[in-house]
Amino acid sequence: MSERQLFLGGYVLFPSGHYAGAWRHPYSSRDWLGRDFLHQVARTLEAAKFDLAFIPETVSFRDGFERHGLSNAIKHDPAQVAAxxxxxxxxxxxxxxxSTSFNEPYNLARTLLSLDHLSxxxxxxxxxxxxxxANYANFPHVEQLAGAELYDRGDDFVEAVTALWRAWDDDALVQDQETGVFVDTSKVTIPDYQGKYLSVRGPLNLPPSPQTHPVIIQAGDSPRGRQFGARWGDVIFAIERTPADLRAKKDDLKAKARALGRDAEKIRLFAAVQPIVGETTEIAKARRDYLATRITPEAGVEFFSQFARLDLGGVDLDAPYLQVLEERATEGQAEGRAVVQLTELLGNRAGNVTIAEAAVEFSTSELTPQLVGTGVEIAEQLTDIxxxxxxxxxxxTPTHFPGSFDDFGRAVVPHLQRLGVFRTDYTGTTLREHLDIA
Ligand SMILES: Cc1cc2nc3c(=O)[nH]c(=O)nc-3n(C[C@H](O)[C@H](O)[C@H](O)COP(=O)(O)O)c2cc1C
Incomplete structure (x- = not known):
């Protein structure tokens, strides 16, 4: 067995995730609202020894997204999903x-520390x-910040939350039935956090959890976002097209973390990938090709326009992709990540496809790399990266729910285990133990 072991997370973003047609896939669930679906996903991921299930968040209704069943068209409260x-x-x-923008540090710190205890x-x-x-429209009293200032406020917020999580010493809860002392309050500090943007007195009425406090995940990508991730992230999520881009991001983040005095070896970078498993390579390729057939041109264009922040309202679906970009995209939009990477992905075909074809291709994985093949082939590709x-x-990231996780667990995980890069069973019980950052 190799010494380094890889980590696995399951992207629980439904009814469509990075694949805009997931809910229309014939193997997909239709039960997005009840607990049975979540139970099934949870048990599948645990049977496959995943490190974690990942629950995304959004707090707005976007008409085009809901109509076409795109990502976040159904959105439960993430903490309830986690519970x-x-x-x-x-x-x-x-x-x-x-979100740091639409929650109070006290409420958020308590919700997550409670969940951490209860789990x-x-x-x-x-x-x-x-x-x-769109998000701010639901929180009219919240001042809308952008760019670096948003992250400055985020720093304040995480400082406040972590101060609340660390207010009790490990041995503050004594429960001494003889003396009648329940909490040794000399071992509880009052955080009294005063930041530039927010303040909170604390403490919470909760001691540290079995893993002290929740692990912190971050996925910022702008220069300021990466700085934020380097400061706070135990886990970093990344979506990059190539292993070279991933490597560059990882090196950048770890250098930033070291400059902040952190042990960069303890930061775990998770790369998003969309595996498409088949009984044979040919079947897997046919499954990959099938995905585009479940996305209408309208849904694809809606999805792409949101990511590219490009107004494609009323566009002729048969107009050439490059011509639409020229007519509709400002300089900033044309240089944006979604447009640049989609054009790169299309390669020589870019001049010959319509906007609808390009947008549908984008919407099969939202530029998340697709790994196509048999279980053995996908396990080998993951192991190489x-x-x-x-x-x-x-x-x-799945193409259908919950079957993609089943396929991965049954067809890929055993080969990762055979290759010696993934656990055959959990050795600890807390998430910090799984991630080897306890
Ligand atoms: C794997 C992954 C998951 C993400 N999940 C969410 C999410 O659930 N909700 C959200 O608003 N943003 C989410 N984001 C967006 C990031 O938090 C971040 O805003 C984005 O990567 C752009 O970085 P920037 O804010 O520094 O420009 C996610 C990003 C990645 C890569």
Whole structure:
């Protein structure tokens, strides 16, 4: 067995995730609202020995997204989803996304520390700042910040939350029935956090959890976002097209973390990938080709326009892709990540495809790399990326729910185990133990 082991997370973003047609896939669930679906996902991920299930968040309704069933068209409260998953598992970690913009530090710190206790120390917080006016419309009293200032406020927020999580010493809860002392209050500090943007007195009425406090996940990508991730992230999520790009991101983040005095070897970079498993390579390729057939041109164009922040309203679906970009995209939009990477992905075909064809291709994985093949082939591809040092783990993004996780667990995981890069069983119980950062 190799000494370094890779980590696995499951992307629980439904009814469509990075694949805009997931809910229309014939193998997909239709039960997005009840607990049975979540229980099934949770048990599948735990049977496959995943480190964590990851629950994303959004707090706005976007008409085009809802109409076409795109990502976030159904959105439960992520903490409730996490509680539902934790209740039927014993080892699987659960990453909960919550925003620094639309929560109070006290409430958020308490929700997550409670979940961490109730799950036996299996919770992570994916820290998001929630950019964009649609979200703010639901929180009219919140001042809308952008760019670096949003992250400055985020720093204050995480400082406040971690101060609340660390207010009790490990041995503050004494419960001495003889003396009548329940909490040794000399071992509880009052954080009294005063930041530039917010303040909170504390403490919480909760001691440290079995893993002290939740693990912190971060996925910022702008220069300021990466700085934030380097400061706070135990786990970093990345979506990059190539292993070389992943490697560059990882090196950048770890250098930033070292400059902040952190032990960069303890930071885990998870790369998002979309595995498409087949009984044979040909079947897997046919499955990959099938995906585009479940996305209408309208849904694809809606999805792409949101990511590219490009107004494609009323566009002629048969107009050439490059011509539409020329007519509709400002300089900033044309240089944006979605447009640049989609054009790169299309390569020589870019001049010959319509905007609808290009947008549908984008919407099969939202530019998340697709790994196509048999279980053995996909396990080998993952192992190569991992062995090259480009990623510490992978975030598995499904094409259908919950079958993609079943396929991965049955057809890929045994080969990762055979190759000696993935656990055959959990050796600890907390998420920090799984990630080897306890
Ligand atoms: C794997 C992954 C998951 C993410 N999940 C969410 C999410 O649930 N909600 C959200 O608002 N943003 C999410 N993001 C967006 C990031 O938090 C971040 O805003 C984005 O990567 C752009 O970086 P920037 O804010 O520094 O520009 C996610 C990003 C990645 C790569």
């Amino acid at each position: 539902t998953i934790a209740a039927v598992t014993t080892h699987l970690g659960v990453g909960v996304t919550l 036996g120390g299996r919770v992570a917080w994916n820290v998001i700042q929630s950019n964009g006016p 991992f062995a090259s040092g480009a990623a510490d783990g992978f975030l598995i």
